[in-house]
Amino acid sequence: MKAIVIGCGRVGSNVALQLAAEGWDVTCLDEKEEALIRLGSGWHGRFVVGHGMDIDVLHEAGIEDADAVVVATDGDNTNIVIGQVVQKKYGIACVVVRVLDPKRADFYAKRGMRTVCPTQTAVSVMTDAVRSCDPSPFAAAVVDS
Amino acid sequence: MYIIVAGGGKVGKSVTRSLLDMGHEVTLVEQERDRFNQLEAEFGHVALIGDATEIGVLERAGIARPPDLVLALTGDDEDNLVISQIAKEGYAAPKVVARVNDPRNQQLFDLLGITQTVCATSGILGLVEHEVPEHGLIRLLELRREGLEVVEVQVESDSPSAGKTISELKLPEGSRLISVMRNGQASIPVGSTVLSEGDQLLAILQPGKEDELRRALIGI
Numbered sequence: 001m002k003a004i005v006i007g008c009g010r011v012g013s014n015v016a017l018q019l020a021a022e023g024w025d026v027t028c029l030d031e032k033e034e035a036l037i038r039l040g041s042g043w044h045g046r047f048v049v050g051h052g053m054d055i056d057v058l059h060e061a062g063i064e065d066a067d068a069v070v071v072a073t074d075g076d077n078t079n080i081v082i083g084q085v086v087q088k089k090y091g092i093a094c095v096v097v098r099v100l101d102p103k104r105a106d107f108y109a110k111r112g113m114r115t116v117c118p119t120q121t122a123v124s125v126m127t128d129a130v131r132s133c134d135p136s137p138f139a140a141a142v143v144d145s
Numbered sequence: 146m147y148i149i150v151a152g153g154g155k156v157g158k159s160v161t162r163s164l165l166d167m168g169h170e171v172t173l174v175e176q177e178r179d180r181f182n183q184l185e186a187e188f189g190h191v192a193l194i195g196d197a198t199e200i201g202v203l204e205r206a207g208i209a210r211p212p213d214l215v216l217a218l219t220g221d222d223e224d225n226l227v228i229s230q231i232a233k234e235g236y237a238a239p240k241v242v243a244r245v246n247d248p249r250n251q252q253l254f255d256l257l258g259i260t261q262t263v264c265a266t267s268g269i270l271g272l273v274e275h276e277v278p279e280h281g282l283i284r285l286l287e288l289r290r291e292g293l294e295v296v297e298v299q300v301e302s303d304s305p306s307a308g309k310t311i312s313e314l315k316l317p318e319g320s321r322l323i324s325v326m327r328n329g330q331a332s333i334p335v336g337s338t339v340l341s342e343g344d345q346l347l348a349i350l351q352p353g354k355e356d357e358l359r360r361a362l363i364g365i
């Protein structure tokens with residue numbers, strides 16, 4: 001199975017490494033060549049330098065026979081546009097798009113895009129963490145001081 | 146009309162100024178503080194600070210009314226695309242026009258259903274082509290909604306159309322000559338008009354008929 005990861009930052013690079021470890025044939029794409037460093041010296045997949053909105057670059061990365069595409073550049077709108085392009089132009093069924101703004105993530109999720117919103121995840125996890133705290137030790141600490 | 150202008154750079158600012166002069170109600174959205182301060186100094190409450198790709202900012206700008214017209218004029222094509230999509234699909238804005246900064250991105254706007262676009266670069270290149278004498282067929286105008294385009298062709302001495310009347314020419318179906326420019330004078334051609342070397346022709350046609358039309362007129 002072939003995956004393309006567009007945007008090789010902290011998120012993209014680790015998704016790429018994880019998928020590669022699970023046996024996927026992974027190609028990474030980033031505007032900056034330095035991003036290759038994040039994949040480490042043991043990286044055996046491909047790495048293409050270029051912008052994900054550039055159709056020629058997508059072709060170089062082998063978009064035509066990709067089974068899955070992960071879009072995780074640092075721009076929400078860039079990700080949203082690339083996500084739609086790979087979905088509509090190349091008919092790739094599994095396209096996962098990172099969108100930091102929860103409202104925009106929701107807007108495009110309702111229109112059939114598989115968006116992942118780390119902000120919303122952080123909000124939920126942190127709220128749950130607070131809910132699960134036992135407040136009594138804190139109350140005791142305040143009384144003690 | 147109520148108009149939202151997204152992006153207060155040189156383009157957005159000038160457009161806003163003209164729209165206000167014409168008596169329209171405008172909200173101009175700009176996210177950079179320095180730029181916003183200048184805009185506010187000139188336009189007052191017309192200027193709104195914020196990222197126009199954020200739904201909350203668009204709502205403050207009145208996207209839910211909805212506006213009669215939304216102009217996505219930022220310097221980023223992806224931002225203009227997202228603004229246009231939110232306005233059209235999320236709030237049913239009746240008319241959205243997007244600026245295309247890099248002409249290579251035109252195909253992305255087409256693909257994502259943003260049909261009304263303006264690209265200064267393509268416009269300039271079109272004008273340059275128009276001024277260059279050795280050319281085949283030049284696209285002057287695209288009527289996207291109508292599914293038609295206007296092209297220009299120059300008749301050369303070796304063109305198969307030179308010396309023939311228009312009714313003798315086998316022009317492709319879905320195309321028609323609308324103007325013949327000769328010695329600086331334009332006329333509307335009829336079936337009996339004889340074409341000759343140096344004529345500059347304007348034709349209206351359905352996209353995709355260009356090659357057929359070019360072969361019929363200039364043989365290449």
